[in-house]
Amino acid sequence: MAWFKRDNTELDPSGEKRVRTEGLWEKCEQCNHVIWKKDLDANLSVCPKCDRHFRIDAEARLNLLFDDAKYHLFDDRLYSTDPLRFTDTKAYSDRLRKTQESTGISDAIVNASGTIDGRPVIISAMEYSFIGGSMGAVVGEVITRAIERGAAERKPVIVISASGGARMMEGAVSLMQMAKISAALARLDDAGVPYISVLTDPTTGGVTASYAMLGDLNIAEPGALIGFAGPRVIEQTIRQKLPEGFQRSEFLLEHGMLDAVVHRKNMKSYISRALSFMQPSN
């Protein structure tokens, strides 16, 4: 179930950090349009020509949704202790340490509190560049704390998913995070506190099969890959090519699996409008 892209920045034999030459231009993979980086940033990392939504990091997500891009981080100092002492071609503990250094965060999740159009909310945003946004004990714990805080303070909880699924290197421990988070969501639901799930590219595996599909509203950005099994696994199983657009947001919308597909520029207003429906007006 868990699959993720190996990051290609590892295995630098010299041990020196490679300095990336800062590109001024970026090419859209979808329409091949070459975009001036500043234009892309100004357009919320959405291709001005074809509307393709580029992947953005957790910080950018928070800046996009919170009023004046202001928020408080919490539960941001949790570090995995490698429960299985997992080692493949190299030790998981090393992989963790390197990723922590390169991303500057402790794991693939960021909790923050702030306001959306004046309403207090809690946002838990996943970071895909941290081992494919995979969910292990830390991600499970941090999201659970966000949900529990939301229930205790009666603040709506928004989880923004971007993940390849459960983190293989934490084995069954990562599998059980699906149950743990879903149990916390049951309590949040019982408490009548809103929960909105935002699915972004990509959201697959155990993340989709738990909290990403349990929102009062499940909404996605356009063109995001969303599914349970990875497309390659499905192709191998059914031994045929998958139809065009399979497992993309629009495909899920058509099959009744999403409540809405929302353009990045409208995401905040959509959420704000939903919260107005979900919460009593003062």
Add this chain to the structure above:
Amino acid sequence: MDSPSKQQQNLKSLEKQIEHLETLAGDNKVALDQLHQLHEKVNALRMQVHSGMSAWQRTELARHAQRPYTLDYIDRIFTDWSEIHGDRAYGDDPAIICGMAKFHDEEVLIIGHQKARDTKQKVYRNFGMPNPEGYRKALRTMHMAQKFGRPILTFVDTPGAYPGLGAEERGQAEAIARNLREMARMEVPIIATITGEGGSGGALAIAVADRVLMMENSVYSVISPEGCASIMWRDATKKEVAAQALKITARDLKELKMIDDVVPEPEGGAHNDHDKAAAYLAESLTKHLAELRGKSISELKNTRYEKFRKMGQFFTER
């Protein structure tokens, strides 16, 4: 089953020492490499301690063609079995069976993955890999059990939820997710037993329970050893190493506190003696059900919540 606890203690202390040295080693590559090798040796020793059977060997037993399946256990442990079909939305999934039965004259709901032995039946049961309607059937019958105050007993034996085109179209992920949330707040006792293969989310979707038991030679994992090997080692033949690294056996998972109890199997494995395997399982179910029956609904739900809440306290807060 005698547990060679002394040897295990020695192993634990060795691992602690390695862990300590790792923090001292810092970025010293030579030291880290040597520590890595030591760690592998400890893993190999652990394998021997565990009654000489490797995680991969247990995986093979868990998948054994003559291993008892859910219906084999139902035949031997329960009476008055009446199957309930369909999810009332799309179809009936033969990969998951649900039904009413009596356990020592008490009404219970049974839910289980169902595998088969001959080719035609295997295809009919989809090799025990459910589609979304299987999980939805399970949930709707659970709600019926809740309404009438009947305990739920589930039997888990699946390679995983089916990774098919239709399964995705009909919301495999949503079906699994909903079960996780609803089982967490179900107002009747739930006991889940991993009888064979506990394949990832497809297994967990009927295993959020007050008690999670594992048959001695069953396995429970986030990914198959083959799948893990081909992703992490890029070599499917590394499945034995992967099986070991993933910690998928009943004992490993009991140690990690991911499950509550291990059910012994007859000499050589459950496939050798279905009657005896069923008798051992019945004994364990009787014990756990008796313990759960005394609890109030709120106590039951709170304890269940706290159990899963505590899973994965594998982090430091700096």
